Amino acid sequence: MRFPFPFREDRFAYGVNLEPHWRGDAARFDIDEHYLGEVAEREIVLRGDASRYFVPQDMRAAAWEALALIMEALARDFPGLFALEVEENDWRWRNLALGLEQDFVFGDDGSLPYGPLEFVARQVQGDFVLLAQLGAELVLRGGMVTAAAGWSFAKNLGKSFHQFHQPVPLAHQMGVFDRAQKFLTRLTPERPVRRLGWSMTAQPRLDISSENEAVWAMDRSRVTAADVGEKVWLRVELQTLSRLERSQAILFGIRTYMLRLDELVRVRKWAARLHRVMGSLHPEVVAYKGLGHVLPLVLGYLAPFDDGGVLGPGAGPEQTSL
Numbered sequence: 001m002r003f004p005f006p007f008r009e010d011r012f013a014y015g016v017n018l019e020p021h022w023r024g025d026a027a028r029f030d031i032d033e034h035y036l037g038e039v040a041e042r043e044i045v046l047r048g049d050a051s052r053y054f055v056p057q058d059m060r061a062a063a064w065e066a067l068a069l070i071m072e073a074l075a076r077d078f079p080g081l082f083a084l085e086v087e088e089n090d091w092r093w094r095n096l097a098l099g100l101e102q103d104f105v106f107g108d109d110g111s112l113p114y115g116p117l118e119f120v121a122r123q124v125q126g127d128f129v130l131l132a133q134l135g136a137e138l139v140l141r142g143g144m145v146t147a148a149a150g151w152s153f154a155k156n157l158g159k160s161f162h163q164f165h166q167p168v169p170l171a172h173q174m175g176v177f178d179r180a181q182k183f184l185t186r187l188t189p190e191r192p193v194r195r196l197g198w199s200m201t202a203q204p205r206l207d208i209s210s211e212n213e214a215v216w217a218m219d220r221s222r223v224t225a226a227d228v229g230e231k232v233w234l235r236v237e238l239q240t241l242s243r244l245e246r247s248q249a250i251l252f253g254i255r256t257y258m259l260r261l262d263e264l265v266r267v268r269k270w271a272a273r274l275h276r277v278m279g280s281l282h283p284e285v286v287a288y289k290g291l292g293h294v295l296p297l298v299l300g301y302l303a304p305f306d307d308g309g310v311l312g313p314g315a316g317p318e319q320t321s322l
């Protein structure tokens with residue numbers, strides 16, 4: 001399995017942590033052993049709540065471009081699972097993992113069973129948001145988001161970059177969002193970027209959206225010192241940002257990875273680094289991420305794995321076996 005451990009230093013601080021994405025070395029949109037389960041889970045969420053998907057009419061062209069980008073990437077990066085044949089506007093998509101085959105006319109909504117973004121997003125791990133650029137502002141206009149970490153897709157539709165980041169503490173005052181948005185408005189199709197975001201949850205539940213809070217909110221408060229290792233998960237979002245050439249919209253992909261604490265500590269550097277990072281969190285970050293109850297338990301659990309020695313730079317595991 002792959003896990004993008006997010007901490008390169010011993011302390012946590014907000015910053016514009018954007019870096020180049022996909023230099024041909026890894027998959028642009030990652031598929032892993034959880035594929036079938038995550039696709040099924042997404043279907044259940046969508047059936048229960050249609051507000052997790054929305055694309056307005058004026059973002060349809062961007063949605064088709066997103067479909068093209070995602071299908072081409074999947075067929076290229078996972079040829080054993082996906083295949084795409086393109087003859088001008090006649091496209092044939094085969095999803096071997098799901099046993100699905102679809103001929104369609106590119107750009108013709110009527111030739112697909114769902115809207116273009118919905119059709120493809122139902123077959124990928126991870127969420128997708130479409131943003132339009134209005135002058136110097138990015139605006140959240142559409143997408144499919146079934147695994148939002150503590151926020152609501154529907155309630156953020158139409159909001160600007162600063163508005164949908166409004167609940168985040170500390171970072172605004174540091175100018176993080178001003179700089180990030182300035183950078184993103186200059187994003188080019190040839191140079192996609194990515195960043196990592198993180199949170200800590202109890203249970204590996206993907207849908208921890210605010211809509212679903214009644215279901216998951218109690219999870220964390222039930223964790224005890226006896227079961228913290230087997231109940232608490234480090235949840236990391238690999239967020240990718242791609243400029244779409246014709247529409248000039250931005251496709252924001254959110255691919256979620258989760259690793260249970262008692263698995264994570266098998267990587268000694270990660271255990272010690274996580275212990276230090278968790279011990280460095282600003283109280284406002286602890287409150288924002290809802291860690292009040294679990295943080296002391298997590299620190300207690302991780303302490304025996306941290307001898308205080310100097311850790312190598314970067315996030316790499318620095319061991320070849322577990």
Ligand code: HEM
Binds near residue numbers: 151152177
């Ligand atoms: C352009 C696409 C992006 C979208 C749609 C997006 C959306 C969001 C949303 C909805 C939240 C949750 C806010 C809440 O608690 O209600 C969030 C959190 C956050 N976002 Fe973004 N974001 C984007 C890009 C970025 C970028 C480029 C940065 C780089 C600085 C960033 C930094 C953060 C941070 C620091 C948080 C707080 C979560 C944490 O502590 O890690 N976001 N984002």
